[in-house]
Amino acid sequence: MSCFQGLFLCPEAVSLLLHNFCIYHISPPGHEFGAAPVCSNDPSPSVEDLADQILEVLNFFSLEAVMCMGITAGAYILSLFAIKHKERVLGLILISPLCKAPSWSEWFYYKVVSNLLYYYGMSGLLKDIFLQRYFSKEARGSSEVPERDVVHECRRLLGERHGSSLMRFLEAVNRRHDLTDGLKSLKCRTLIFVGDQSPFHSETLHMVTALDRKYSALVEVQACGSMVTEEQPHAMLIPMEFFFMGFGLYRPGRVSDSPRSPLSPSCISPELLSPESLGLKLKPIKTRVPTKC
Template sequence: MGESSDSVSVDVERFSFGGKEHHVLTRHGPLSVCVYGDLEKPALVTYPDVALDYMACFQGLFFCPEGVSLLLHNFCIYHVNPPGHELGAVAISSCDPLLSGDQLADQIADVLDFFGLYSVMCLGVTAGAYVLTLFSSKYKERVCGLILVSPLCKTPSWKEWLSNKVMSNILYFYGMCGLIKEWLIQRYFSKEICGSWQAPESEIVLDGRQSSNIWRFLQSMNDRCDLTDALKKLQCRTLIFVGEHSPFHSDALYMAAKMDGKYIALVEVQACGSLVTEEQPLAMLITMEYFLAGYGLHRPSQLNCSPRSPLSPSHISPELLSPESMGVKLKPIKTRISLEV
């Protein structure tokens, strides 16, 4: 374990689907971090979207056979949950101040310090992508690559801001009611999936959460700062996925356009919403395999350097990171069986 004056762990003998959960006390409050895999392997840090824990956001990607062979074989995974988003979390005290985007990013640095990590790969979805992008802009030397799914980078549009405000008020007064669940499902998935999912499936994703903690994270994202200027200076290699039906499709295109073309690749996934990790994970893995090959990671893993050392992207081909070559739309891939009514 790494030493840090700001971070301590509460030892818990708790295992979740093969991962061990750690409670890490950061300078801005505790976080739940679930660790999967060999601690000697390179680190991949994940961060989910609003109202999701790591299982609800990433299980489709990490637990399909292709995902296991590519990701769990090459990385030790550090799944960071937003404050109070893990299942079984208690409500954060109303006396605790709301965290800013900067403070959420600082929590990631504290997590890395606790586990003794220096340079990591990051994978985030929507709000989680915003937090990890901000983290990479503040701690440039600690991020060797970004994989972002339907990311945010600007301040909310008036439409998004107003929608978030309305839903925040409903969430505050009525908790995780049906209207909030429906709004969140539409945030995550395409119309095709939303039309085939019934109430029990949405409850599997969203029940068991502390509504007050979700409210806090949503408030933080509604007050987020614009990262446009920081993007222009960001030089870590970045792979962006966005579903063509994502409410944040234009945000992802804007972000890709503002980043240095030498470091950015954009993939639009057809017939998909924001949560590509769950709706069409196989559409991600094909491109991710090429992206990670530039870091010396293969299926199976063939690392020529010490696995604990930072990943060294010394031989990424220019073609891989060219928007002209990578900015293509993938054909729809059916990854779920439709539920019969």
């Protein structure tokens, strides 16, 4: 959920998203808030398993076709789910998505990170490695300029992750396969954002060439890393509004004088900002029965 706080908590996005949609958040197993360490005897899931769990969540809540939003590896899993279950996906909003199998250099990177996690846990070095893949150089700061608050908060949240759960997720991502052929048959509308400083910029451009141009659009955000939702969430608002209007899903309010967007209402109902509305009291559901240790 920390990947989306910057987007969902900025006022204009609240009026756009919470006025018009019911939002469900899916975390990989062991990554939800308050999760216990994953049992070492549990088999490590594959990206196929993670995509299948999305179907279980939709069926659990009796959801038919949905709009999906994901970042980097999450965007890959949602794209895989859309390829496997085209009838359940209305559209995709992908941020710095992965779509190809890992290169040798990326495979080696994940192996090094997994070994560091195993032997040293979430050390300061590992946090820096992850933050380089998430944020632009400007956001991370330097010896003269302090890192931005959003980077500082992400650094804190990384310290709360269980190393064993993160290792399992990295293993799944490192075993992913190429989605290029499947993307060619994907007909749902797709909106893609990528920061020009994202390590996944070239892979995102490859994904755009694989998708049908009639159904997809690319927004490149300047001076931004992979997590556009955190670093420059306002850059996403107007493209998302027009994207939703194409589905007839967006219902603008009567007042439309927002300084950032010509479409979003500037007046937000206070109850939409309550913890209950933001899902902070929702209990996670389990899509797999864990094996007893």
